[in-house]
Amino acid sequence: MADRWLVFGLGNPGDQYAKTRHNIGQMVIDYMAANSKFSTHKSRTQIADIRVAGQSVTLAKSQLYMNESGAPCKALADFYKITPNNLIVIHDELDIPFNTIRLKLGGGDNGHNGLKDITTHFSSSDYYRVRIGIGRPVGPGDPADFVLKPFTSTEKKDLEDLIARGAEVVETLIEKGLESAQQDFNNK
Numbered sequence: 001m002a003d004r005w006l007v008f009g010l011g012n013p014g015d016q017y018a019k020t021r022h023n024i025g026q027m028v029i030d031y032m033a034a035n036s037k038f039s040t041h042k043s044r045t046q047i048a049d050i051r052v053a054g055q056s057v058t059l060a061k062s063q064l065y066m067n068e069s070g071a072p073c074k075a076l077a078d079f080y081k082i083t084p085n086n087l088i089v090i091h092d093e094l095d096i097p098f099n100t101i102r103l104k105l106g107g108g109d110n111g112h113n114g115l116k117d118i119t120t121h122f123s124s125s126d127y128y129r130v131r132i133g134i135g136r137p138v139g140p141g142d143p144a145d146f147v148l149k150p151f152t153s154t155e156k157k158d159l160e161d162l163i164a165r166g167a168e169v170v171e172t173l174i175e176k177g178l179e180s181a182q183q184d185f186n187n188k
Contacts, residue, residue: 003055003056004055004056004057004058004080004082004086005052005055005056005057005058005082005086005087005088005174006057006058006060006073006076006077006080006082006086006087006088007029007032007057007058007059007060007088007090007170008025008029008060008061008062008069008073008076008087008088008089008090008118009025009026009027009028009029009030009059009060009061009089009090009091010022010023010025010026010062010066010069010089010090010091010092010114010115011023011024011025011026011027011061011062011066012065012066012148013062013063013064013065017148019150019151020147020148020149020150020151021092021134021146021147021148021149021150021151022066022092022147022148023092024090024091024092024132024134024162024163024166025089025090025091025092025130025132026061027159027163027166028090028130028132028163028166028167028170029048029059029060029061029090030061031163031164031166031167032048032050032059032167032170033048033050033059035050036048036049036050036059038061040063041060041076041079042075042079043072043075043076043079044062044063044064044071044072044075045060045061045062045063045072045073045075045076046060046061046063047059047060047061047076052170052171052174052175053171053174053175055174057174058076058080058082060072060073060076066113066114067113067114067116067117068117069114069117069118070117070118070119070120070121070122071117071121073087073089073118073121073122074118074121074122077122084122084124084126084127085126085127087122087127087128088127088128088129088130088170088173088174089114089115089118089127089128089129089130090129090130090132090166090170091112091114091115091129091130091131091132092112092132092134092147093110093112093131093132093133093134094110094134094135094136094143094146094147095110095133095136096131096132096133096134096135097133097135098133098134098135098155098158098162099133099155099158099161099162100132100133101130101131101132101133101162101165101166101169101185101186102131102133102185102186103128103129103130103131103169103173103178103181103182103185103186104128104129104131104182105126105127105128105129105178106125106126106127107125107129108125109125115129128173128178130166130169130170130173132162132166134147165185168185169181169184169185172184172185
């Protein structure tokens with residue numbers, strides 16, 4: 001059992017991005033930190049400390065853009081002496097239908113620049129990923145534009161539940177481990 005977990009929600013800083021698909025990771029972090037207060041850390045992150053199943057958990061959001069997520073994440077991990085096997089990254093996933101969550105350990109970045117930068121800074125892809133499905137744009141359209149748009153009114157009806165389930169996935173992973181969390185959530 002780990003002494004401390006780092007849960008890092010991917011997204012972009014600023015109000016103009018706060019409610020976009022690309023910021024779903026940070027939305028989950030905000031939900032998990034609802035009863036805590038964020039502070040600014042020298043790693044260029046906003047952090048809040050909580051407890052899950054008796055374990056210390058640092059929730060974090062970068063103050064830099066998505067494609068620069070690696071340096072703040074690694075600096076924070078180094079500060080707390082957290083290795084990749086105690087790192088959980090929450091991010092949007094184009095190749096998973098909206099309102100679907102998948103959990104995995106390691107793997108490629110699938111073109112996600114935030115994951116690519118974290119993998120580069122850790123020199124490892126062996127960290128946990130909570131992949132929150134945002135789906136792909138319908139019809140022609142650039143996925144890079146799609147991820148920076150707000151959720152539709154139809155999607156917003158399910159968004160609060162999706163964010164809550166994202167938090168539940170993280171808590172189950174910390175409490176029960178990967179296999180149990182995957183059994184509970186990957187088939188829903």
